[in-house]
Amino acid sequence: MRGTRTGLRTLSNMCGIIGYVGEQPALEVVLSGLRRLEYRGYDSAGVAVVGGGVLRTARRAGRLANLEKVLDESGEQMPGTTGMGHTRWATHGGPTDVNAHPHTDCTGAVAVIHNGIIENFAELRSELEAAGHELSSETDTEVVAHLLEIEIARAAAAGPAASSVSSGSVSSGFGQPVASEHPVTEALRVVCRRLRGAFTLVVLHRDHPGVVVGARRNSPLVVGLGVGEAFLASDVSAFIAHTREALEIGQDQVVEARPEGVTVYDFDGTPVEGRRYHVDWDASAAEKGGFPYFMLKEISEQPEALADTLRGRLSSEGAIVLDEERLSDQDFRDIDKVFIVACGTAYHAGLIAKYAIEHWTRLPCEVEMASEFRYRDPVLDRSTLVIAISQSGETLDTLMAVKHAREQKARVLAICNTNGSTIPRESDAVLYTRCGPEVGVAATKTFLGQVAACLLVGLFLAQTRGVLYGDEVAAYVDRLQRMPELVRRTLGTVEPVRELARSLADAKAVLFLGRHVGYPVALEGALKLKELAYMHAEGFPAGELKHGPIALIEPGLPVVVVVPSPRGRANLHGKVVSNIQEVRARGARTIVIAEDGDTDVEPYADHLIRVPATSSLFAPLVTTLPLQVFACELALARGLDVDQPRNLAKSVTVE
Numbered sequence: 001m002r003g004t005r006t007g008l009r010t011l012s013n014m015c016g017i018i019g020y021v022g023e024q025p026a027l028e029v030v031l032s033g034l035r036r037l038e039y040r041g042y043d044s045a046g047v048a049v050v051g052g053g054v055l056r057t058a059r060r061a062g063r064l065a066n067l068e069k070v071l072d073e074s075g076e077q078m079p080g081t082t083g084m085g086h087t088r089w090a091t092h093g094g095p096t097d098v099n100a101h102p103h104t105d106c107t108g109a110v111a112v113i114h115n116g117i118i119e120n121f122a123e124l125r126s127e128l129e130a131a132g133h134e135l136s137s138e139t140d141t142e143v144v145a146h147l148l149e150i151e152i153a154r155a156a157a158a159g160p161a162a163s164s165v166s167s168g169s170v171s172s173g174f175g176q177p178v179a180s181e182h183p184v185t186e187a188l189r190v191v192c193r194r195l196r197g198a199f200t201l202v203v204l205h206r207d208h209p210g211v212v213v214g215a216r217r218n219s220p221l222v223v224g225l226g227v228g229e230a231f232l233a234s235d236v237s238a239f240i241a242h243t244r245e246a247l248e249i250g251q252d253q254v255v256e257a258r259p260e261g262v263t264v265y266d267f268d269g270t271p272v273e274g275r276r277y278h279v280d281w282d283a284s285a286a287e288k289g290g291f292p293y294f295m296l297k298e299i300s301e302q303p304e305a306l307a308d309t310l311r312g313r314l315s316s317e318g319a320i321v322l323d324e325e326r327l328s329d330q331d332f333r334d335i336d337k338v339f340i341v342a343c344g345t346a347y348h349a350g351l352i353a354k355y356a357i358e359h360w361t362r363l364p365c366e367v368e369m370a371s372e373f374r375y376r377d378p379v380l381d382r383s384t385l386v387i388a389i390s391q392s393g394e395t396l397d398t399l400m401a402v403k404h405a406r407e408q409k410a411r412v413l414a415i416c417n418t419n420g421s422t423i424p425r426e427s428d429a430v431l432y433t434r435c436g437p438e439v440g441v442a443a444t445k446t447f448l449g450q451v452a453a454c455l456l457v458g459l460f461l462a463q464t465r466g467v468l469y470g471d472e473v474a475a476y477v478d479r480l481q482r483m484p485e486l487v488r489r490t491l492g493t494v495e496p497v498r499e500l501a502r503s504l505a506d507a508k509a510v511l512f513l514g515r516h517v518g519y520p521v522a523l524e525g526a527l528k529l530k531e532l533a534y535m536h537a538e539g540f541p542a543g544e545l546k547h548g549p550i551a552l553i554e555p556g557l558p559v560v561v562v563v564p565s566p567r568g569r570a571n572l573h574g575k576v577v578s579n580i581q582e583v584r585a586r587g588a589r590t591i592v593i594a595e596d597g598d599t600d601v602e603p604y605a606d607h608l609i610r611v612p613a614t615s616s617l618f619a620p621l622v623t624t625l626p627l628q629v630f631a632c633e634l635a636l637a638r639g640l641d642v643d644q645p646r647n648l649a650k651s652v653t654v655e
């Protein structure tokens with residue numbers, strides 16, 4: 001026995017993956033790729049390199065630094081120019097050395113790394129054990145290594161003719177055409193057909209240097225196309241330092257990468273064309289650029305990120321332009337209701353969108369957490385528009401909501417930050433937020449991009465349906481395009497917010513209140529504080545407070561209130577000022593976010609944070625900023641890592 005089986009189920013999810021084949025030392029390429037991917041998951045890491053007829057692996061629990069230390073101290077040489085690496089984020093079971101990837105088969109010839117969940121792994125494992133295979137880890141991944149072992153042996157026994165399905169008939173992503181399907185490729189696609197669930201897999205074989213093979217279903221995999229080298233990765237940041245040419249891999253496809261070319265097949269072995277694209281940002285965008293944390297850099301990048309989202313959205317004919325549109329204007333005119341599906345911060349952007357979409361289009365609009373959407377059997381048909389918002393484009397809850405919507409014939413429009421990711425590919429129309437890479441786990445600049453994109457979609461719908469005239473839409477866009485400057489001004493005034501956050505580092509809890517679009521902003525402020533500072537924080541509609549949560553108020557409790565404009569929403573403004581008085585009367589320490597010139601709040605604000613005046617629907621683009629800074633600074637004051645908060649991963653590819 002190589003190990004013992006426990007009843008514990010350890011699954012591998014949301015991980016960072018990189019595979020490399022070329023002329024450079026693979027270990028260096030893979031480790032530098034993993035450093036860029038570590039934000040995806042960081043509870044263990046591992047590498048494998050093929051060279052000189054040997055497959056060498058190393059893996060360690062903990063952050064990538066643990067693995068690098070072990071490699072340095074052991075002086076372990078891993079020569080070879082074919083390799084792969086993995087950072088893991090597990091949902092169940094301990095992040096131990098044994099459960100870290102890569103996983104190997106009984107012979108030690110096959111190594112596998114994996115992102116996702118293989119739902120039928122228990123039955124596959126029983127089958128393998130009954131056949132005499134010895135599995136050493138508790139992971140679902142390891143079954144794949146053993147299934148590949150069987151499949152490769154079976155094909156070898158059957159002879160060369162049987163192991164190549166389509167000799168000479170291939171599509172090459174770049175470089176010279178590749179001759180025929182490799183035995184490892186064939187074995188992987190055969191094995192993939194047996195797997196249920198979501199997976200990205202990358203495979204190396206000891207006896208086949210110069211080839212790295214990958215496959216995907218409901219989980220991200222992108223190919224980097226270099227000169228004489230290729231990369232397989234969870235996202236482009238892993239290889240952006242080497243190449244900006246990329247190839248999308250579709251659902252249920254296998255990719256075979258060699259230095260001289262890349263070939264893609266479906267799971268039946270039919271060659272398919274991948275879609276090539278150029279990545280429009282470079283390696284410097286994914287570096288800290290002098291900031292101690294990515295999050296601080298990304299907060300500061302918001303004026304440019306917002307400007308990039310908004311750039312070029314109005315055509316010369318005065319029409320709002322989406323990035324991809326596979327629906328006709330008539331399809332949009334036929335829409336009679338809108339659902340927005342998203343998770344976490346993207347869900348909060350969706351809540352803001354509802355106010356704009358209903359106001360501008362007069363269409364009913366519901367916002368739903370993607371994880372709940374399909375389970376309650378929503379009423380959908382071809383006149384329903386589902387808007388899916390996702391920074392990563394890979395969030396499985398959102399992807400499944402999209403698939404459900406399409407099965408019910410609804411139209412799907414994606415708002416996404418990641419070109420080539422799954423959610424936009426599964427959608428009928430796409431608007432990219434173009435905020436550049438966001439490495440900090442907590443969403444900041446992409447939230448602003450999502451809010452702006454939602455506003456654009458609202459204007460697009462209103463225009464297409466004839467509810468707003470072209471000049472009205474142009475006036476809104478013009479005002480929106482002035483927002484990056486207001487964002488810049490707001491960020492220039494947040495130093496007192498940092499001081500305030502530091503003074504509250506020992507607080508036990510913080511409440512956030514808002515009304516109208518201030519309510520989603522309050523939710524977002526609370527989420528940021530929870531995820532970064534590990535502090536109890538709740539967001540409430542200010543009017544709802546008196547129906548229960550006001551009992552939480554005790555002397556000294558910090559309560560942040562997002563105040564609507566006294567000009568735009570005069571009736572609401574008065575009510576929120578009353579709400580501030582209510583909590584202050586019960587001893588709360590009030591932190592009030594109000595627009596310049598709003599003097600009504602002054603008597604009731606223990607701390608007053610000013611933001612520039614803007615129209616009501618655009619206000620979240622500035623009121624959110626102090627809350628991001630507040631959470632980030634408070635977490636730093638508590639000595640926490642704001643880029644990689646505990647238990648979280650940037651891209652959540654499990655349901």
Ligand code: F6R
Nearest residue numbers: 344345346390391392395442443
């Ligand atoms: C919070 C955060 C998460 C994400 C959520 C959805 O700061 O980042 O709540 O917003 O996991 O992720 P995407 O937008 O990639 O679908």
